[in-house]
Amino acid sequence: MTEFGINTPPETGAFLPRDRNWHPPAFTPTYKTSVVRAPQKALISFDNSLSEVTGPRFGHNLIGPNDNDLIINFARPGEMAIGQRIIVHGRVLDERGRPVPGVLVEYWQANAGGRYRHKKEGYQAALDPNFGGCGRSITAEDGSYWFRTVKPGAYPWPNGVNDWRPAHIHFSVFGSGFAQRLITQMYFEGDPMLKLCPIVNTIADPAAIEALVAPLDMSNTVPMDARAYKFDIILRGRRSTPFENRREGN
């Protein structure tokens, strides 16, 4: 739990509303599966109650020593996953730019050939016997997280006849309230598949797409070992009105 300074109200206020023109809408027909999975009626809006501003908390003791190392966390002893070795790092911040410490970040991906380790996956690219594809971190006091992995490959999928996903890593992030819950995908700088992808293009605003593209970060490369990519994640901020936190009876 974060310590609060004497003049810092505890962050228990309502969240800033989501900008649903920035997020992808539910109904995006060129991503075909969305057609029958998109609600047709309007969402009902209401200001947050305690049910939305509270959320689960996970302790650092959840995390095992290899949880953030996908190169070895599924590998046989002494072996390693095959592929381009990279470090992915960044910070979880809120919309006010404040670090979000102590929250769980989970990530998953295909192997270097674009093959997922999943029983419903039918792509002919080979599994890597030393690669599982999952990892997790809890953010540090400054909101930072990092993990080591191999760069995932592009991946064909049955949408259009010849649709391929760009290389991507899925992210799941918790904040301090259930209304902050977010799943997204990180893409890699310079990938020519980005422009073609129906899932990327569920997002209308080009600036929002860019917010999902991790730049190559040579300043955090480990020489002769692994290159680095930076991916910051922004969660919803909370309203800061101190009176919000001083309700009678609460």
Added chain:
Amino acid sequence: MPQPLNLLKETPSQTAGPYVHIGLTPNFCDITGVYPEDLGTVMVGEATKGERITVTGRIFDGTGTPLRDGLIEIWQADASGRYPGPTDPRGGADPHFTGWGRCPADGETGVYRFETIKPGRVPWPDGRMQAPHISFWIVARGINLGLNTRLYFPEESAANAEDPLLKRLEHQARVPTLVGKREGQTITFDIHLQGPQETIFFDI
């Protein structure tokens, strides 16, 4: 130009995709040995206070087909209406209750299932009491941004009738989409993403 507000934009959502289990419930999809157990599988223990219930159901798409690749997380108060963790300013929640669960739909039948307790009532911002409810968050292939809904309890008709959120809904005919069906200790809550029976989803 006035001073800028200096707000950042929230990271945009993307679908969880069909292989969400790899990251969130790896043991469920046979990736074993990385995590001891899948997170969110166990919500209660012997010492947890409250009435044990099973919450189960399926998620249906607009054709009436159950989703076999969806994943649900729930968040709820303890038996006395307090939320675990530091962000409930009232504190005092049951230390033997997590309040949070995660369950993938069954890969064949689409059924999800949580073993939990019935939550107590939680105040609305103006102090009125909400009816007992469980918050749901639904992600899946084809869902671009996680969907939020709530489960209410059929035996709580008086509390439901005065619930500050349910009461203010214009289309009262849709309220039953948020109320589970109860048999013994089992509450069945089916979620319809689209169509005439469409579940109410919230922008929270």
